[in-house]
Amino acid sequence: MVGGGRQTVRVADTSARRAPTPWTAPTAKEPVATTFRLPGSKSMTARALVLSAIADGPSTLRRPLRARDTELMAAGLRAMGSQVSTLDDDRWVIRPNPLAGPAHIDVGLAGTVMRFAPPVAGLATGTVTFDGDPRARQRPLGPLVGALRSLGVRIDSADSGGLPLAVHGTGRVAGGEVEIDASASSQFVSGLLLAGAAFERGVVVRHAGPPVPSAPHLRMTALMLRAAGAAVDDTTPDVWAVQPGRLSGRAWIIEPDLSGAAPFFAAALVTGGEVTLLGWPRTSSQPVDRLRALLHEMGGEVSLGTEGLTVRGTGAVHGLDADLSDVSELTPVLAALAALADSPSRLRGVAHIRGHETDRVAALARELKALGADVTESHDGLEIRPRPLRGAPFQTYDDHRLAHAAAVIGLAVPGVEVDDVACTSKTLPEFPALWSAMVAGS
Numbered sequence: 001m002v003g004g005g006r007q008t009v010r011v012a013d014t015s016a017r018r019a020p021t022p023w024t025a026p027t028a029k030e031p032v033a034t035t036f037r038l039p040g041s042k043s044m045t046a047r048a049l050v051l052s053a054i055a056d057g058p059s060t061l062r063r064p065l066r067a068r069d070t071e072l073m074a075a076g077l078r079a080m081g082s083q084v085s086t087l088d089d090d091r092w093v094i095r096p097n098p099l100a101g102p103a104h105i106d107v108g109l110a111g112t113v114m115r116f117a118p119p120v121a122g123l124a125t126g127t128v129t130f131d132g133d134p135r136a137r138q139r140p141l142g143p144l145v146g147a148l149r150s151l152g153v154r155i156d157s158a159d160s161g162g163l164p165l166a167v168h169g170t171g172r173v174a175g176g177e178v179e180i181d182a183s184a185s186s187q188f189v190s191g192l193l194l195a196g197a198a199f200e201r202g203v204v205v206r207h208a209g210p211p212v213p214s215a216p217h218l219r220m221t222a223l224m225l226r227a228a229g230a231a232v233d234d235t236t237p238d239v240w241a242v243q244p245g246r247l248s249g250r251a252w253i254i255e256p257d258l259s260g261a262a263p264f265f266a267a268a269l270v271t272g273g274e275v276t277l278l279g280w281p282r283t284s285s286q287p288v289d290r291l292r293a294l295l296h297e298m299g300g301e302v303s304l305g306t307e308g309l310t311v312r313g314t315g316a317v318h319g320l321d322a323d324l325s326d327v328s329e330l331t332p333v334l335a336a337l338a339a340l341a342d343s344p345s346r347l348r349g350v351a352h353i354r355g356h357e358t359d360r361v362a363a364l365a366r367e368l369k370a371l372g373a374d375v376t377e378s379h380d381g382l383e384i385r386p387r388p389l390r391g392a393p394f395q396t397y398d399d400h401r402l403a404h405a406a407a408v409i410g411l412a413v414p415g416v417e418v419d420d421v422a423c424t425s426k427t428l429p430e431f432p433a434l435w436s437a438m439v440a441g442s
């Protein structure tokens, strides 16, 4: 078989199948009242790992996220020669080494690993192969592979342009200007930029196509590159430039994960309770103002105090009409709130989440309908008209954020039977324990 005129890769299927863990989502008898800590942001941990692996000195990550996605990133960088010590939960240490193959990287189901690691592999000497869970082979990757090829990296791919891949690194990437359609994922752009300072001519990425989602994640990429010493120009819409140059090793302090906190904050709204996330920074690279506005529109209050970020529910949950393209990770939890609201909702602008861990638009429509909600699916979102809900089986499709959505509904609807809560290990292995403790305390 030949992929795009190039040799197609065949590597062993490395997907580790877990036994599913069924879970009855606990129902809240009282308003929740909890103050809790969360591990670091998945997105910041992934970026800090990549930047540290191509820096010119050692780095530390304080309060990183230990979860499947970030462990896979650490393992992938290790496979290419970086020293990545993750023994201490609070402090990971990365010592960069010359990157080299042969190596194999299991991306699991992590968009960050499948989009951020191949550009780094282009900088290695030798061949680095990539594969992941069956669903990872269906997630969009072709535009990134095409962009890397035009920047001078030799890559074999599946016919689709996606996984499995073999990146034949030569120890150098010419870099320069490249055009890409990044409408399927902002991570294509982030991946090119994160490695771009180490390309001989740096990189200039021009997006052409429907709008790029997840603008806050692109700002996070630019911010963290600058913090590592890179010169980044993101002043022109849809164009990002990173000058060639050395990156410094540094101490990264990882913020708590705002998207991971979203279901807990939603619990404050559903139960009319109060939830505080400790350790929230004064200034954040995550879209906290947007979350504040969305939760406010749905009936909650968000405030930042000395203790942390607090969300209070008022007892009422209102419907929402919003374009979520910049915060699409929040769609499953907001859809769950919408199903419990006192008025209809329209969640728009998220066509690209059909390429996330599962087709989230279709999966949410199907599972919310199974609970009795009146849902219409459009190409780029959902219309949700609340109706009385009933307990029923709820399938997660290996998607951690589908499990979060089920948990939120379960607070108010007894008998939501989640087929596999262990899929939350992708970004927050502690989820079931933290959730049950929150509800038990209510």
Ligand SMILES: O=C(O)C1=C[C@@H](OP(=O)(O)O)[C@@H](O)[C@H](O)C1
Pocket: 042, 043, 044, 046, 111, 112, 184, 185, 186, 187, 190, 213, 214, 217, 328, 329, 352
């Ligand atoms: O760069 C990142 O860390 C991420 C970017 C977004 O990806 P998409 O732009 O593909 O939605 C987001 O949904 C994902 O969870 C994390």
Ligand SMILES: C=C(OP(=O)(O)O)C(=O)O
Pocket: 109, 110, 111, 112, 329, 356, 357, 401, 427
């Ligand atoms: C879309 C997500 O993940 P990924 O980084 O795998 O794209 C997510 O965590 O909601």
